[in-house]
Amino acid sequence: MFRVGLRSFPSFIVLALIAALSAPAGAQNDKAAVANNDQSGTAPNAQSATPSNPQQQPADQSDPLKRQPTAKQKKEQKRALNVELSKVYKKWLNEDVVWIITDQERAAFKQLSNDEERDNFIEAFWQRRDPTPDTEENEYKEEHYRRIAYANEHFAAGIPGWKTDRGRIYIMYGPADEVDSHPSGGTYERPMDEGGGETSTYPFEDWRYRYLEGIGQEVIIEFVDTCMCGEYHMTIDRSEKDALKYTPNAGLTLYEQMGLSNKASRFSNGGLEQLGAGPDSSSQAAKEFDRLEQYAKLQAPPPIKYKDLEEVVNTKIITNLMPFDVRTDFVKVTGDTVLVPITIQMKYRDITFVNKEGVQRGTVNIFGRITTLTGRVVQVFEDPAQVDVPAELLPRVAENSSVYWKAVPLRPGRYKIDIAVKDVNGDRKGVWSRGIQVPEYSDDKLSTSSLIVADVMEPVPTKDVSSGSFVIGLNKVRPRVAPANGKPAVFKRGRDPKVNFWMQVYNLGVDEKTHKASATFEYDIVNIATNKPVVQKAESTDTMGNVGDQVTLQKSIALANLQPGTYKIEIKVNDNVSKQTVDPSATFAVE
Numbered sequence: 001m002f003r004v005g006l007r008s009f010p011s012f013i014v015l016a017l018i019a020a021l022s023a024p025a026g027a028q029n030d031k032a033a034v035a036n037n038d039q040s041g042t043a044p045n046a047q048s049a050t051p052s053n054p055q056q057q058p059a060d061q062s063d064p065l066k067r068q069p070t071a072k073q074k075k076e077q078k079r080a081l082n083v084e085l086s087k088v089y090k091k092w093l094n095e096d097v098v099w100i101i102t103d104q105e106r107a108a109f110k111q112l113s114n115d116e117e118r119d120n121f122i123e124a125f126w127q128r129r130d131p132t133p134d135t136e137e138n139e140y141k142e143e144h145y146r147r148i149a150y151a152n153e154h155f156a157a158g159i160p161g162w163k164t165d166r167g168r169i170y171i172m173y174g175p176a177d178e179v180d181s182h183p184s185g186g187t188y189e190r191p192m193d194e195g196g197g198e199t200s201t202y203p204f205e206d207w208r209y210r211y212l213e214g215i216g217q218e219v220i221i222e223f224v225d226t227c228m229c230g231e232y233h234m235t236i237d238r239s240e241k242d243a244l245k246y247t248p249n250a251g252l253t254l255y256e257q258m259g260l261s262n263k264a265s266r267f268s269n270g271g272l273e274q275l276g277a278g279p280d281s282s283s284q285a286a287k288e289f290d291r292l293e294q295y296a297k298l299q300a301p302p303p304i305k306y307k308d309l310e311e312v313v314n315t316k317i318i319t320n321l322m323p324f325d326v327r328t329d330f331v332k333v334t335g336d337t338v339l340v341p342i343t344i345q346m347k348y349r350d351i352t353f354v355n356k357e358g359v360q361r362g363t364v365n366i367f368g369r370i371t372t373l374t375g376r377v378v379q380v381f382e383d384p385a386q387v388d389v390p391a392e393l394l395p396r397v398a399e400n401s402s403v404y405w406k407a408v409p410l411r412p413g414r415y416k417i418d419i420a421v422k423d424v425n426g427d428r429k430g431v432w433s434r435g436i437q438v439p440e441y442s443d444d445k446l447s448t449s450s451l452i453v454a455d456v457m458e459p460v461p462t463k464d465v466s467s468g469s470f471v472i473g474l475n476k477v478r479p480r481v482a483p484a485n486g487k488p489a490v491f492k493r494g495r496d497p498k499v500n501f502w503m504q505v506y507n508l509g510v511d512e513k514t515h516k517a518s519a520t521f522e523y524d525i526v527n528i529a530t531n532k533p534v535v536q537k538a539e540s541t542d543t544m545g546n547v548g549d550q551v552t553l554q555k556s557i558a559l560a561n562l563q564p565g566t567y568k569i570e571i572k573v574n575d576n577v578s579k580q581t582v583d584p585s586a587t588f589a590v591e
Helices: 011-022 025-040 071-096 103-110 115-128 139-154 165-173 263-267 281-286 288-299 307-315 391-397
Strands: 178-182 186-189 198-201 204-212 216-224 233-235 325-328 331-334 337-347 353-356 359-372 377-390 401-410 413-423 429-438 452-459 475-479 489-491 498-506 519-527 532-540 551-558 565-575 585-590
Touching: 071 115, 103 115, 139 165, 165 204, 165 216, 165 233, 204 401, 216 288, 325 413, 325 429, 331 498, 337 359, 337 413, 337 429, 337 475, 353 377, 359 391, 359 401, 377 391, 377 401, 452 585, 475 498, 498 519, 498 565, 498 585, 519 551
Parallel strands: 489 585
Antiparallel strands: 178 204, 186 198, 204 216, 216 233, 325 337, 331 337, 337 401, 353 359, 359 377, 359 413, 413 429, 452 475, 452 498, 498 551, 519 532, 519 565, 565 585
């Protein structure tokens, strides 16, 4: 025998058991007789069939656990279960991934008809974003939920942190590279691009991202807490943080203090911002559309585009190879950030062109991924490269090249770059993988950027400085990429008018007395076949104006002055102050 504690059963079952055990023997015999009569086919009388004692009802009627639900009850139970399950999917759609799901994915998810399809969709959703699909872990998914937890913990303000603007930006783009926080507001010295002068502000924060894919470099996002309740909202108008904006004769800008402007003009000039007039007002007004475009891009989820090319990068299995060449350069940005321009070059003859209204158009999709040695994804870029050529000219320009350029800011260290390309109108794909060492530019060591041999080098308009393809600082510099077979980059006389050289020099010594740098720069172009110099030039900082610890060197040589052959350009930098020397070199060919 074994014991069962009665306390583990519901009370109505305990009462039923006690009643059954305490029933008299005669009642039990009566039940047995009724059962025998039923088995023999003899119908019991009406009084026996409908006992007045509820304890004598059949067990399936007295025990709710054994009672079968009706059709109506089953329908209600199913509806309640569906409602509960639908809450799970609604939460996933409207909370978990609300900031990262694309409009197309959201529309597709809403069209699914059953839970199996929804589960498959969710699994595929995370797989599309997995940076390392060949491993069990999905780092993207893990990082996403970590960011949600962080946002809820740090940015909640009467509403969950993931619903706030700071929470949304953090979930989408991760922690900012730099945060300028003013949690109490107070006295604020405006920068000149905000009008200058002193005012008081509401609490606000400026988040700076060195680079955001699809948005740009040096992205600054401002959040303001105008209600003083901890709920910071993202704003386009930098004057929104000004607590004295509506107070007459308080918090004036420099122009307003000098009588060159009045405070009322802030509200009558129109535009996105209500900043006071200042020395930079005209340039700031020209950037309003850029600010509006950035604001719109920050609202959109990160796109997922060329997954087929990412699979090529992961597997590196290609049956119909498309050739292309890649070049990487290094340019110092700050002490711990290096700009790494990646240049991809493809011959027209390797691209499939189709006729579009009399114009031959070729399109190549490009996917790139930069990872650390441990496999952590640092940067992913996806872009189409398009070439349009008049139909009658296409046969004559088959040897020309299409050049794609992507500049990625990285910290010093070792990385791996994987690039895949796809000819959209054809069936060819290509893949390229290399390891790179991003140099560290220490403050006490004379150093240089990459020496770039370029087919285009020209100044850019002020509005385009440091933006756009091939733009480095004040110049557009388009490298001529060397082929993968180890031969130098080729320039052709008659087609290329000149060959250009671009390089930056860092950490020149500055004389303590004159507060100026003192250095010489020697340029030597040598014919490798004869080992004889064909061009020799020199210059110094004395003839270059007011030069600081950094200088940009750029020279051009007409190809008419160079005979066909292979050449080496060497630039020797002698720092007369620090007594250091560097002499980078590069090769190129003339045909």
